[in-house]
Amino acid sequence: MDAKRVFEEFLTKKNLRMTYQRQVILNLFLQEQRHLSPEELYDMVKVHDPSIGQATVYRTLKLLCEAGIAREVEFGDGVMRYEPEYGRAHHDHIICTDCGDKVEVYDPEIEALQEKMAEREGFRLTHHKMYLYGICKKCQKRRRR
Amino acid sequence: MDAKRVFEEFLTKKNLRMTYQRQVILNLFLQEQRHLSPEELYDMVKVHDPSIGQATVYRTLKLLCEAGIAREVEFGDGVMRYEPEYGRAHHDHIICTDCGDKVEVYDPEIEALQEKMAEREGFRLTHHKMYLYGICKKCQKRRRR
DNA sequence: GCTGAGAATGAAAATCATTTTTATTATTAT
DNA sequence: ATAATAATAAAAATGATTTTCATTCTCAGC
Ligand SMILES: [Mn+2]
Ligand SMILES: [Mn+2]
Ligand SMILES: [Zn+2]
Ligand SMILES: [Zn+2]
Numbered sequence: 001m002d003a004k005r006v007f008e009e010f011l012t013k014k015n016l017r018m019t020y021q022r023q024v025i026l027n028l029f030l031q032e033q034r035h036l037s038p039e040e041l042y043d044m045v046k047v048h049d050p051s052i053g054q055a056t057v058y059r060t061l062k063l064l065c066e067a068g069i070a071r072e073v074e075f076g077d078g079v080m081r082y083e084p085e086y087g088r089a090h091h092d093h094i095i096c097t098d099c100g101d102k103v104e105v106y107d108p109e110i111e112a113l114q115e116k117m118a119e120r121e122g123f124r125l126t127h128h129k130m131y132l133y134g135i136c137k138k139c140q141k142r143r144r145r
Numbered sequence: 146m147d148a149k150r151v152f153e154e155f156l157t158k159k160n161l162r163m164t165y166q167r168q169v170i171l172n173l174f175l176q177e178q179r180h181l182s183p184e185e186l187y188d189m190v191k192v193h194d195p196s197i198g199q200a201t202v203y204r205t206l207k208l209l210c211e212a213g214i215a216r217e218v219e220f221g222d223g224v225m226r227y228e229p230e231y232g233r234a235h236h237d238h239i240i241c242t243d244c245g246d247k248v249e250v251y252d253p254e255i256e257a258l259q260e261k262m263a264e265r266e267g268f269r270l271t272h273h274k275m276y277l278y279g280i281c282k283k284c285q286k287r288r289r290r
Numbered sequence: 291g292c293t294g295a296g297a298a299t300g301a302a303a304a305t306c307a308t309t310t311t312t313a314t315t316a317t318t319a320t
Numbered sequence: 321a322t323a324a325t326a327a328t329a330a331a332a333a334t335g336a337t338t339t340t341c342a343t344t345c346t347c348a349g350c
Contacts, residue, residue, distance in 0.1 A: 122282035
């Protein structure tokens with residue numbers, strides 16, 4: 001089942017409606033393979049149809065998260081970003097504090113230990129955020145000069 | 146060496162000055178053993194001396210971070226929080242999404258694997274953020290009723 | 291003790307991402 | 321079609337944080 005269909009079913013279940021605007025926003029969100037801020041996505045939407053408002057972009061991104069199609073990521077620059085979630089495996093991020101490059105990473109050992117850690121503290125874990133910050137290979141070289 | 150002295154040396158090195166306001170803010174910050182938002186700290190500061198402005202609280206917290214005395218923590222409610230860093234061991238947090246309770250945790254295995262992961266990707270790691278979210282024991286029981 | 295240069299301050303205004311309001315338009319069930 | 325409800329664009333509001341700016345402090349050198 002593709003993301004669009006998932007969104008439609010989610011909307012139906014909540015007595016909400018699939019609208020032209022939501023379709024445009026979803027399509028542009030999915031076709032871009034980056035971590036988009038609402039503002040960045042809004043810029044793309046404007047090119048496609050300047051009549052769509054930015055509040056609708058914000059609202060739709062919220063819905064996409066609820067529907068499990070998007071996920072919020074916060075890299076620490078004061079802007080929320082969204083990435084496709086549906087059909088993608090969970091991952092975390094390493095961010096270069098020099099050039100801003102982001103690498104997606106996944107370590108099942110870490111995930112298992114997080115689970116253990118939560119259990120140890122009596123928590124039933126629902127989700128987590130993990131961001132590693134450092135200097136990427138390219139920037140290390142550039143600095144050495 | 147205590148935090149106040151560390152701060153003084155940091156300021157001296159940067160040609161900055163230890164002022165009455167910075168002393169008040171530092172003292173109140175240290176004596177409170179919580180994760181304080183600038184606004185919360187400002188409220189405490191106001192009680193002690195209403196003439197101190199909130200911009201000074203914001204500015205001082207920034208300096209305390211630079212000096213290694215405070216650390217920023219973001220629990221995801223749109224407010225920055227600060228916790229004492231100097232003289233304390235590194236730790237991460239588990240947050241109950243029901244009651245907001247926060248538990249400080251540390252797992253050397255996870256830390257080591259994070260280091261490995263960064264190396265694998267060619268990054269020189271500088272720091273990281275890890276927040277686990279779940280339901281605490283108390284809230285699990287309350288829900289079962 | 292004075293003085294001048296730079297640092298620090300409080301108050302208010304500005305910023306900036308995000309949310310809410312409101313009047314209008316679109317969609318859906320009957 | 322009609323009525324009920326949801327969705328929208330645009331603009332205003334919000335709220336945390338930052339910046340501005342005029343004034344006050346601090347301190348090294350006299
Ligand atoms: Mn990603
Ligand atoms: Mn803590
Ligand atoms: Zn880099
Ligand atoms: Zn709880």
